Amino acid sequence: MSTISRRDFGIAAVATMLLPVSAARADDTAIHIDNFVFEPAKLDIKTGTTVTWTNRDDIPHTVVCAGKFRSKTMDTDDSFSFTFTAPGEYKYFCSLHPHMTGSIKVG
Template sequence: MKILLNALALISLAMVMPVWAQEVKVDIKEFMFGPKDLTVTVGTKVTWVNDDQIPHTVAETHKVFRSGALDTHDSFSYVFTTPGEFEYFCVLHPQMVGKIVVSQ
């Protein structure tokens, strides 16, 4: 009985862990996000890394996520758990914009 319960627990855990989850890096360099537009699947972790010599932020336009100021080589990560379009910008430099499209 204990073996059956352990097997069921493992199956349940496997069902909640998305197999398509991945990690993607967005570079912040020369006052741009690269790539500027990105398409990922639900469960993807996106990490922005500041490779510029001045601070930048990452702020979603509807306040879904927002980083603090990122100094050189600092990073900010967010896991996208729902499908949709997420536009973001740098609060310190609003001309810096990007978009993440999350599909099922």
């Protein structure tokens, strides 16, 4: 059975501290649905960002971007996530309440 020297252990500990924290987590963004509004309604993000919509209303909502993504019907405290892998402008709405709209600009 091999043993790890103090020197090797120290090098491993320093190397671990220098590793970046998960970049994906740093690029996660939240949108809340509250009082029939997406908040924020407009968002600018980087490619690769994951956006999570959470329904805080006491009635169901959806998130739909024609041809790109569609959530299931979300009850209170349900959420839906989508990772934006291509630049562009994504306009979305609630299919149950079409007056609820939002947009995300990915660049």
